[in-house]
Amino acid sequence: MEYAIAIFVGVWISAAGILAYYRIKKDFADLDTTDKNDKEGDK
Amino acid sequence: MNVFLIGMIISMIAYIIIGFLIGKGVKNTNDFFVAGRRAPTFLLVGSLVASYCGTGLYFGDAGESFAGIFSPLMTLGAMLIIGYVLGGVFFGRFLRRSECNTIPEFFGKRYNSPALKKLAAVTQLVTIIVYLLSTIQGIGTLMSLVTGLDYKLCIILALITFSVLTVSSGSKGVLITDTIMFGLFTIVTVVVIIICTVKGGGWFNIVEGLAQTKPEILSWAGDPDYLYPTGTQNMIWAFAYGIVWMSVCMVAPWQASRYLMAKNEHSVIRSSIWAAFFVFVLEFIVKCGAALLNHFSPELADQSHIIIWASTTLVPTVLGVVMVTGILAAGISSATTFLSIIGTSVVNDFLDIKDERKKLTTVRITVIIAAAIVMLLAYFNPPQVFWIMFLGATVVACSWLPVCIASIWSKRVTKTGAFCGMLFGFLGCGGMKIYASVAELDLPVFLDPFFIGLAANLIGMLVGTLLTKVTPEEKKQREALFVIPEAEKDIKEITKTKKTVLASVILGAVVTGILLVFWVIPYTSSL
Numbered sequence: 143m144e145y146a147i148a149i150f151v152g153v154w155i156s157a158a159g160i161l162a163y164y165r166i167k168k169d170f171a172d173l174d175t176t177d178k179n180d181k182e183g184d185k
Numbered sequence: 186m187n188v189f190l191i192g193m194i195i196s197m198i199a200y201i202i203i204g205f206l207i208g209k210g211v212k213n214t215n216d217f218f219v220a221g222r223r224a225p226t227f228l229l230v231g232s233l234v235a236s237y238c239g240t241g242l243y244f245g246d247a248g249e250s251f252a253g254i255f256s257p258l259m260t261l262g263a264m265l266i267i268g269y270v271l272g273g274v275f276f277g278r279f280l281r282r283s284e285c286n287t288i289p290e291f292f293g294k295r296y297n298s299p300a301l302k303k304l305a306a307v308t309q310l311v312t313i314i315v316y317l318l319s320t321i322q323g324i325g326t327l328m329s330l331v332t333g334l335d336y337k338l339c340i341i342l343a344l345i346t347f348s349v350l351t352v353s354s355g356s357k358g359v360l361i362t363d364t365i366m367f368g369l370f371t372i373v374t375v376v377v378i379i380i381c382t383v384k385g386g387g388w389f390n391i392v393e394g395l396a397q398t399k400p401e402i403l404s405w406a407g408d409p410d411y412l413y414p415t416g417t418q419n420m421i422w423a424f425a426y427g428i429v430w431m432s433v434c435m436v437a438p439w440q441a442s443r444y445l446m447a448k449n450e451h452s453v454i455r456s457s458i459w460a461a462f463f464v465f466v467l468e469f470i471v472k473c474g475a476a477l478l479n480h481f482s483p484e485l486a487d488q489s490h491i492i493i494w495a496s497t498t499l500v501p502t503v504l505g506v507v508m509v510t511g512i513l514a515a516g517i518s519s520a521t522t523f524l525s526i527i528g529t530s531v532v533n534d535f536l537d538i539k540d541e542r543k544k545l546t547t548v549r550i551t552v553i554i555a556a557a558i559v560m561l562l563a564y565f566n567p568p569q570v571f572w573i574m575f576l577g578a579t580v581v582a583c584s585w586l587p588v589c590i591a592s593i594w595s596k597r598v599t600k601t602g603a604f605c606g607m608l609f610g611f612l613g614c615g616g617m618k619i620y621a622s623v624a625e626l627d628l629p630v631f632l633d634p635f636f637i638g639l640a641a642n643l644i645g646m647l648v649g650t651l652l653t654k655v656t657p658e659e660k661k662q663r664e665a666l667f668v669i670p671e672a673e674k675d676i677k678e679i680t681k682t683k684k685t686v687l688a689s690v691i692l693g694a695v696v697t698g699i700l701l702v703f704w705v706i707p708y709t710s711s712l
Contacts, residue, residue: 143405143416144705147256151263152697155461158267159689162274166454166686169669170679 189497190332192506193513197346200517201353203362208353214544217355218286218529224360224446229456231364232446232522233269234463236439238370239519240323242467243512245575247475248489253401253408255476257423259704262468263696264427266461268434270689273457276436277444279593279666281453285445287526288438289534295592295666296600297658304604306534308584308611309438310527314559316439316577317523321563324516330493331509340563347517348556351524352549356446359521366514371467373504373511378474381499389707391480396711402479403708413630421630426575429635432582434464436589438530439522450670451678455685458692465696473704528552576618583614583638587646593666598646601653606646614638 211217224232250258285291289309293302321340328339350358382388392403401408406416413419434440444453475491483494496508528548538544588607591598598606617634620626628634 144256144403144709145701147260147405148697148700148705151260151700152693154264154693155267155270155696156690156693158270159686159691159693162270162689163683163686165274166683170683 187332188502189506189509190334192510193328193332196510196513197342197517200362200366200514201346201349203365204350204354204358207358207361208355211355211357211545213541214286214532214548216357217525217545217548218533220355220357220360220446222284222446223448224443224452225448226452226456226459228360228364229443229447229452230459230463231367232360232443232518233440233456233460234371234467235363235367235515235518236443236522237434237460237464237519238367238467238515239320240327240512240516241319242471243492243515244323244326244489245319246468247471247492248487250472251475251478251491252488253411254419255403255407255472256405257407257412257419259469259472259700260420260423261427261430262472263465263700264424265430265434266465266468266692266696268431268440269457269461269464270686271431272435272441273444273454274686276589276593277441277453277457278450280441281444281447281450282666282670286533287445287530288436288442289530292588292592292603293534295659295662296603297656297662298600298604301600301604301607302534304607305585305588306530308580308607309530311611311615312577312580312584313438313523313527314555314562315580317520317527317555317559318562318566319577320516320519320523321559322566324513324520325563326489327493327509327512327516330490331497337564340560343513343517343520344556344560347520347524348553350517351521351528351552355548356525356529359518359525360443360446362521363518366511366518367463369507370511370515371463373508374467374474375470377496377500377504377508378470380504381474381495382477384499385477385480388477388703391477392704392707393711395477395479396708399479400712402476403704418630422633425630425633425635426578429575429578429582432586433578434460436585437578437581438526439519441589442526449678450673451675451682454682458685458689461689462692465692469699469703524552524555527555531555579618579635579638580611580614583635583642584608584611587639587642591646593663596660596663597650597655599650599653599655600659602646602648602650605649606642609645610638610642613641 215221246258280288280291283291283294285294289302289305292305293299321343324343325336325340328334328343329336350362382391385391395402407419409415413422447453447456471492478491478495483491485491485494492512493509496505500508528551531551532538532544532548536547538547584607587610588603591603614634614637617637621628621634
């Protein structure tokens with residue numbers, strides 16, 4: 143059971159990290175695209 | 186004169202001097218309320234961790250871990266850190282974007298509801314005063330224990346210190362002194378616990394020895410004679426309070442309000458990830474360290490004194506003095522945050538003062554009055570650091586969490602829904618707690634005030650929302666929160682922020698690794 147607790151809390155934290163990462167990625171996705179488009183335009 | 190008393194007096198004088206020096210730079214209410222909104226990541230990390238880690242950790246959590254519920258408390262301690270990760274990304278940066286001075290002001294603006302603002306401010310004041318009471322009791326206990334001075338005199342000395350610090354420098358001073366204190370108590374805690382375990386024959390030897398002599402101390406179930414009679418009930422309690430404390434780290438006024446001071450939204454997100462890391466380190470080292478101190482079988486008048494006992498008995502005197510001043514710093518840093526929030530909230534959320542100078546004077550008077558009220562409460566109530574701290578946390582979780590999430594992520598929840606949710610959650614949780622105390626009931630774990638309060642909040646929010654409709658103004662305010670400011674669109678900053686958030690995914694593996702290597706494997710292999 144001690145093993146289960148150690149693994150559970152790790153998965154719990156990583157799951158929150160993944161959720162947060164994809165939210166940030168989604169929110170700034172348009173900006174990344176804009177940046178690439180700007181660079182394409184400059185060329 | 187007692188060497189611990191000298192150390193404490195020197196540190197308190199140092200904090201007051203720093204407060205006065207910083208106070209010279211406080212020119213207006215913007216400086217006092219939100220530190221000019223210029224705080225970089227490291228100051229936010231320092232303040233987040235220092236506000237979280239008060240005397241509750243060093244007395245309450247350490248004492249309970251020592252006494253028999255290490256495993257439930259460690260589970261809870263690891264679960265709660267996601268409150269920072271989720272809080273920064275899903276709430277804190279939007280709060281910063283609102284450019285409000287307080288979280289109640291944010292609720293009022295978001296839902297276009299002065300009534301909700303007032304209700305949030307009342308719930309905030311009540312929970313902070315409760316939490317501040319726990320902190321001041323911890324500081325009083327610490328000072329009287331190591332110096333031999335009267336407990337009540339110690340409370341007065343401590344209150345004078347953090348009242349002067351808060352009145353002179355406001356949020357700006359609190360941010361800087363919090364960070365200094367965070368550095369001090371983090372480093373000294375790690376060093377002291379390492380020295381204590383070396384003195385006991387080494388970390389792994391102690392774990393293996395306890396597995397043989399007192400297996401219940403490090404067992405997943407905890408001591409069945411302590412909190413609940415079965416391991417399953419202890420773990421249900423741990424999961425419930427893991428969510429309570431996650432809510433605290435996510436939205437509690439003494440945590441989320443730090444984000445209002447950030448220089449930008451990237452600092453909000455990055456500081457939240459770093460805070461998660463440091464809080465886990467402190468949670469692990471204090472709770473596991475306290476449990477391992479069972480190896481020495483100390484005779485204590487109160488289990489909550491275990492870290493103080495170790496600091497005054499097992500380590501060299503100089504280091505013991507630094508440790509004690511470090512714990513004092515943890516308490517003072519939390520208390521200054523609470524007091525500055527009380528002062529800011531009263532002036533910003535209840536009073537309508539236009540004149541800047543009058544506002545500053547009023548906020549300072551409010552801080553002094555709040556300190557006096559807490560002093561009276563602490564004077565007449567016996568120390569119950571752990572349970573009072575848990576009461577404050579539970580009330581915050583029940584009254585604020587669903588409303589905070591809905592304020593950003595729900596298009597449907599109306600101002601009436603938000604108001605009813607917050608009110609019912611507050612009354613449901615507080616009412617259940619008071620009823621259980623007055624009737625002297627031992628409630629089963631599923632009737633814990635947390636479950637009752639959270640259910641009441643969700644029901645209130647649902648009913649209030651079903652009976653009313655979202656107004657155009659509410660819709661407009663929510664849409665405005667999703668417009669990313671131009672200043673935040675720096676590609677370098679975005680990349681750096683993304684990398685930091687990605688590190689939180691790895692943090693999960695690191696936490697599992699630490700628990701396996703330092704607790705689970707040596708313990709289970711020695712049973």
